Amino acid sequence: MSNRIKPEVLAPAGDFERLQAAVKYGADAVYLGATSFGMRANAGNFNEEELRAGVKFAHEHGVRVYLTCNILPTNEEADQLEEFLLRAADAGVDALIVADVGILMMARRLVPQIDIHISTQTGVVNYLTANELYKLGAKRVVLARELPLETIREIRRRTPADLEIECFVHGAMCMSFSGRCLLSNYLTGRDANRGECAQPCRWSYYLMEEKRPGQYFPIFEDEHGSYILNAKDMSMIDHIDDLVDAGITSLKIEGRAKSAYYVSVVTNAYRQAVDQYVADPENYHLAGWLAEEVYKVSHREYCTGFYYGRPDQCYLSGGYVRECDIVAVVDHCADGWLYGTQRNRFAVGDEVEILEPGQPPYKLTVAEIRNGEGESVPAAPHAMMAFSMPCPEGSFTQGTIIRKKKTD
Template identity: 50%
Template sequence: MNKPEVLAPAGNLEKLKTAINFGADAVYLGGSKLNLRAFADNFSNAELSEGVEYAHSRGRKVYVTLNVFPHNEDLEGLEEYLIDLYSLKVDAIIVSDPGIIMTAREVVPNLELHLSTQANNVNWKSAMFWYKQGVKRIVLARELSLEEIKEIRKRIPEDLELEAFVHGSMCMSYSGRCLLSNYMTGRDANRGECAQPCRYKYSLMEEKRPGEYFPVYEDEKGTYIMNSKDLCMIEYIPELVAAGITSLKIEGRMKSSFYVASIVKAYREAVDSYFENPAGYKFNPKWMEYLTMISHRNYHTGFYFGEKNRQIYETSSYIRGYDIVGIVKEYKDGTAVIEQRNKVCEGDQVEVMRAKGDNLKVTLKNMMDSEGNKIEAAPSAQMIFTINTDEKLEKDDMLIKNKEEK
């Protein structure tokens, strides 16, 4: 058995560092061009350079997405951009379009290629085709079962890697190739601008009765007929490993640093625990607790086990139990310096989440602003404040708060 990589999303430089700090083996991110998250805080070349250096200095990897389906005008400057990425020493690019693959092989032949899930690879013959085009890794389509993945693994060369999504939002359309957003809003999902109209609430209108709307019911549970659940495979690490998956991919470049930290921590601990003792491995319920703290929809195992009912009809809202309220920047002699993320008040009880170990609880005492003035709350985004605590906090510890607690 080969230990699979834990691959995390990095929507910006802070999230990249969070993912690395909490145990990700690699991150994937969007650069300045040709990625499918046009509205993420995508990386400039300077930020990418810093991110690559941060990851490489800790033995981790960085993959850059170039996974749009480009129109002619999108190809302008492609060669120069590929050369820039190669010079920045990114570890691989994630691609879906044959034209981009061909260009990459011409201008940066030593840059590793990973085939995006957008390419809809669902069989071993297709995997072999891409392997012959120089692709090192296949990011499998989400529509595959574990049994199908096992069959692909058996029929492809050992050095062709398989990557699969194990956690995060699922798309109602086949491998994300959807025209609904383009049709309804003019924002092309296949060029990184999806407006997620599948999450909208729909009603039925008969053409001769304009303005008279009738609700659309699905199993009498509601009207969100295209609204997918979130994928979660944390309980099935042994099955994922047995299928021969090289990389366990977490979705969510648009999500928060808290989301990234919680999910990476859970999957890091689960994978490590399994490989420490495969025969005696047991699922730890605390890993699911990490995953239910964050903003999420109801969880499901997607297509992996051939189950039905992958949609959730009653709501498009997220379940959100905890918020991140601050990040520890420094701790010395009982005083912690905190950078605020959400409003927090004197006397609030918060949990401290760090890369290793269980969460611990701390009550915020003697809050002061950066000038040393006593304050009752930290209401301003990213303001610096201090607290006193006997708990020895560490740099980059994340303070989180149950939304229902005072």
Template identity: 50%
Template structure:
């Protein structure tokens, strides 16, 4: 594959709000995928109103970026009339692409949204080149691979589909215990349909076992004193394998997490942006900086990491049996909204911090700088020793002046 083709690889980030959308672009994303108020698979995410979607599209296009809208539920009869109205609305908004999985919704979008790219979601179980060609014949410009594919399978798909057809693949984020997200556990156990975006994540719950001849007799399975988590997968992370991803011919590297924070978007976008750009500049530069990418991605909220199916089927090492909680090494403090004439940084505070604390500034160039909190002024303009209340508008003087748009974080106490 030519070097020119490899340079077209896109870094695609999730965005559950305008704040996260802006953050993803600030830290290096080429595109974001968002949900509207209907038909996406993250019903509990904040999602975008039509007005917010229009604003997000405007912000993106001013910067030469792209926005894709998810409409990837598996539809029932009652969904179709509303879907028709929704796609008419999207036709007016003109996102760069619509992501669908249901054939009926695909055909509705094709008819009602001419000129807008159609991407086929991983939810459609796209596991072979014949499926890619099927969607190509119907008018799809891009297909998202099923998470169950290996790199060898993806390379074969690339070889057997037209060069202009795009492959999008998840490279980072939460993994699902079910086949490409088609899970029935949530519907069965909580009455909330995962395929309509209402998953309660029962794969993260504790379970016991029942022996066939002892009905009703529940026996706990102990991994430790907290029980065991039989279906709880580690998170995917491919930061160590950027060369293999690029050489496989994947067009878009996708990060999972539309319900995650702006800090998650900043950390993942910046780490993968640096890794991709460094490799394209020089494989030796990528190798030399690999430990710094690992260190940075470890500052993200995550469950332990795995490479998923990329190098063969996962074994028991891909599961976490003793906990369902995230690793949180850093706490999000806020995003710089403005810097006044006195050098005070203004932002809405997300978590508690105090005068004298050491805070990390996430610079856009990929570096970090430790700042000391010298003074905090609350929303009334009064100097205070600490800021314990989330969402308070603060003015803070640091030992160095941060840049508008940068994020601040602090190391979580061990």
């Protein structure tokens, strides 16, 4: 039990809105990308000015910022690396997430004040590699996603105590070895190692025999067909105690391309789960409402990744399940009324949930809606419209989420 520490909750921040969501809902740290050298081309990412503002905002709220620099750079990109690293230092980021030994060594020489985290793209699967990277100056290793808990426990036991260990605990699983995949590049010309993956592993496939063109034969797995490359999503919300006991320093939530709603809900769930564990580790039991929260965002079927064995495949086309929609965000409350900004349509009579950071969802039936002019209306149908509604039971802070269960 000597491995027990309070782990960091590390949340994704694809843009400034998602950064704010992560901070508001309890992240200890965020990881984000600039407009180059990162592995998520489809995320919003941060230009130089936005990066500086994002770091300032996070630091004002006691949250650390880790900048991705985890592509495998071409010669041309390597020529631009020095300027990138100096800009990162100027912005005040707390750590660089790197996968390439050349980037690692240049960063140690050029910006030694910034911590180095070794990306999961490096594929660290044993204590030997972790120790050598530590000797080269790494502060943290982000282990490959393919490791069981017992292997992680052994890595922790055989590495220096001040080498931090980070592991993914929630989100999408790549079918390849920690993202080293050429399938997207081969089929679509979009390079996964440049952050442009088209996710062809999520597609359904049929076989066509050479002499029977146009005849497609399914590879049967069940009544839905076969999705032999389509992994389920990972969720370890029910196993915080095992993660801590294995000596994991940082619990990483996947999803820089996910919505601010996703970031808010999942970050909040892991924040509360960690805090509940730390408060009473000997009698830890995850609150039921927290176990339900991760099902209220868009997700594939869940599994526990490789932590307890082999993960399962997702047999649904596309695979995504979405049980709830965000319908509004709170601006402020006053005199028994809630004032907010609409995100998706909702109407009088709908039952909604208000998710305040650190609190169980508060259920409320919408008794009345008024538009920005104070006129009573049957629904809030227009995106970003100002509205108000009675909320006599509570006062909620700015940015709090209002959602409702999908009915279609």
